[in-house]
Amino acid sequence: MKNTIIISLLTFLSIQFVKAAPVKDSISGFTFQKMQLDAAMDFDCDACGCSASGGSMGFSSMLNSNFIGIRYFNQSYSSRDGIFANSPWIDENFNTTQIWTKIPVNEKIQIAALIPYHFHNRELTTGTEKISGLGDITLMATYSVYKTQKDSAVFTHNIQIGGGVKMPTGKFEESNNLGTVNQSFQLGTGSWDYLFVTEYMIKKENLGLNSMINYNIKTENSKKYQFGNQLNYGSTFFYLLDLKTVQLVPQVGFAGEVYETNKQYGEKVINTAGDILFSKFGLEVGKDKLSLGINAMLPINQNLSSGNIEANYRWSVNLNYTL
Amino acid sequence: MRSSFGAAYLKNYKKEITLKEMKNLLYKAVAVLAMSAALTACSNDETTVSGTGKVALEFDNSFNGNDLILETQANTTASNEVLKITAIKYIISNIVLTKEDGTTFTYPKSDSYFIVDEATATSHVLDLKNVPAANYTKVTFGVGVDKAQWELGATGQADFLAKAQAEGMMWSWSAGYKFIAFEGTFTSATVGTALPFKVHTGQTGTDYNYATIILDLKTKALVRSNITPQIHIVTDLSKVLNSTNVIKLSDNNPNGTGAMIMGGANLPLVTQNVATMFTVDHVHND
Secondary structure, eight states: HHHHHHHHHHHHHHHHHHOOOOOOOOOOOOGGGGGGGTTGGGGSSSSSSSTTOOTTOOOSSSOOOOOEEEEEEEEEEEEESSSSSSOEEEEEEEEEEEEEEEEEEESSSSEEEEEEEEEEEEEEEEEEEEEEOOHHHHHHEEEEEEEOOOOOOSSEEEEEEEEEOOOOOOOGGGGGGGSOOOTSSOOOOSSSSSEEEEEEEEETEEEEEEEEEEEEEEEEOOEEEEOOEEEEEEEEEOOEOOSSOEEEEEEEEEEEEEOOOOOEETTEEETTOOEEEEEEEEEEEEETTTTEEEEEEEEEEEEGGGTTTTEEEEEEEEEEEEE | OOOHHHHHHHHHHHHHHHHHHHHHHHHHHHHHHHHHHHHHOOOOOOOOOOEEEEEEEEEEEEEEEEETTTTOOOOOOSSSSSEEEEEOOOOOOOOEEETTOEEEEEEOGGOOEEEEEEEGGGGHHHHHHEEEEEHHHHHEEEEEEOHHHHTTGGGGGGGGHHHHHHHTEETTTTTEHHHHHHHHEOOOSSOOOEEEEEEEESTTBBBBEEEEEEEEEEEEEEEEEBBBBEEEEEEEEETTBSSSBBBOOOOOOTTOOOEOOSSTTTHHHHHHTTTSSSSEEEEEEE
């Protein structure tokens, strides 16, 4: 799968170079607005918003501020299937294909939507278990509180705040939580969840730094299960390299997630809290109205489910079309 | 884009109004979201707790953190003796559940005798029925058969006597029940070739050797007609020999043919150890 993606990326690049049409975009006309909802759109990287999900994965497009796109992302975990030291470790693969879009209402307000489709699998000792289907749809809005207006400014700043709602469109199956440690093997949280995001971007010429914090309040679902609230944070450096035919934006940064304890019937579910810190690497390639991004996250430090879940890696690829 | 934004902002008064309105709208939206989140978080539906439900008391045998595997698994004790366990059975009795208000529910005595046998998976979970709906915070149980019950005589045992005999958990009626049967083979620094061992507890001499265990539940067990809590208890068998008291099998091998601990001064010591081997790992309210 990974190979396929890399080959597709190379193919895409070579086609773009061969076709190399006259450039319309100039560097001055190219703003970094694309980064804007980056952090804001991170929240739905979770497999479902559960314990070991991918809430800080992020990277929307930096090459197009208003777009519709499709993104595939994969999260690999190993989870202990049992409560003992010699209980078997099983592999869990969380796969998501999502349609995402970001549309400006006006100069200060943007709305965004995410429609995920999940296909997860895990290798239990009794055989492979698979679940697939629509995930939780998210709608949100962000508002630009402060934005540097002068073109002549050496540093430009942009501060945004926003909020949104994640709807229980993904199926929550109680039975997926029985007998196994990882409570996150779900298509959705089954609950109405609320998101609060803040984001700060500073840039100088072609170099920028984007930092974000967002907080997800999760409520009790109809099965009386409540996933713990989740804090996501992160910072990403990015650099715009304009090669006339294409723009390249390499990115590097870190991202963290902190999960509170899940509850069932109001009682804490043990071993469901945790935290994790990732390093992030990415590259975005833009050409005319299309941009292609590929990203990876590797854990630096983690303590998920009292050590009963280990995140191995996450990676994603996305194709966006500027509206 | 940025410059055009600035110009548009200054030039277009109407647009500014729109922006202000949008801003207000957004604040309102955020406020509504925050309020609804707070409301949902606070609305604990306190439906009256009544009726009865079930409780599943699961006993999961382990050895020092590892899931127990009979026959093949080499288990090293703190005394550096290596045990291969071929059988572990114990009698669980007199179950009492304590509610969060401190009152207790005593499971009917006639139904409150069970034999947990590692070799029989269905015996690991004790299904308690007709338990009053409540939030329970403690479970109390005995290991063995209490003296009062035994003193009722053979006819007072109902069908548990036959069951215990069938499971090999009786010595004889006069000698009484075996409370724990822990068997296998062992090697140690002084025992190179595996020898059998048997640890059987029960009454011996003046010692009755019944143990009462009280365990706190980390998560309340919420018994309802539609919720059957599963109380997952881990039994750490390494503690039979190594806990409050240290008992070496090698020291109980007088004839070089194996260690048979079935009586004498060791049984009260083993019983003290047995009292420490149970812990509640977690409670599922499903």
